[in-house]
Amino acid sequence: MLRPIVTHRFLLNRVASEATPDDLEIARDLEDTLVFRRADCVGMAANMIGHNKAIICVLDERERPLLMLNPTIEGQWDRYETEEGCLSLPGERPCVRYKRIRVTWQDTTFASHTATFTGRVAEAIQHECDHLKGILI
Numbered sequence: 001m002l003r004p005i006v007t008h009r010f011l012l013n014r015v016a017s018e019a020t021p022d023d024l025e026i027a028r029d030l031e032d033t034l035v036f037r038r039a040d041c042v043g044m045a046a047n048m049i050g051h052n053k054a055i056i057c058v059l060d061e062r063e064r065p066l067l068m069l070n071p072t073i074e075g076q077w078d079r080y081e082t083e084e085g086c087l088s089l090p091g092e093r094p095c096v097r098y099k100r101i102r103v104t105w106q107d108t109t110f111a112s113h114t115a116t117f118t119g120r121v122a123e124a125i126q127h128e129c130d131h132l133k134g135i136l137i
Contacts, residue, residue, distance in 0.1 A: 003033045003049035005087050009136065012047055012088055016054040016132040019046075019069040024108055026051045031065045038063070041087050043124035045131030048088050056128035061121055068105035073129055074114070075102035084127055084137050093137040097123050 006012060019027070026046055034044045034057045043058035060066045076098035083092040101122045104114045117125055127137065 001029050001032055002036050003029050006048055006050050007088050011050070012131065012136055013134045014047065014052050015134045016045070016047060016052050019053045019055045019106075021110065023051070023053050023055065023069075026053055027055050027067050027069060027108055030055055030057045031067055034059070034065055037087065042120060043128045044087070045128040047131055054132050056125070056132065058121060058124040058128060061119070067108060068103070068125070069107065069110070071103050071105035071125065071129055071132070073101050073126065074104050076100070082123070084123070086127070086137060089136060095137045097126050101125060
């Protein structure tokens with residue numbers, strides 16, 4: 001189900017709690033909302049649709065939604081500085097990102113995965129993982 005985008009900093013600055021099987025509807029709503037907003041963004045975190053859960057969804061290199069429950073960035077390489085925007089905030093802001101990252105996460109069956117991402121997908125994952133920590137650019 002399509003959800004409105006949260007813009008209240010108080011809600012966005014909270015640290016997310018672990019996603020559980022009870023949160024799968026939130027994951028589906030997050031994916032639906034990202035697909036609907038894909039012209040405006042390449043990733044979203046659950047707190048952006050009003051749920052303080054460790055769930056993100058990003059568009060992969062083929063522009064398909066990739067849901068990640070309880071993602072953790074395990075490694076990062078090749079630091080760079082850039083500017084990013086966010087649907088929840090006006091304008092763009094400077095931030096530090098890494099060109100290559102290794103991420104561990106669970107899918108919607110709670111099977112674990114680990115993969116390395118680069119480029120736009122890596123940047124989107126880093127942005128959304130910051131959301132899960134209550135960090136805004």
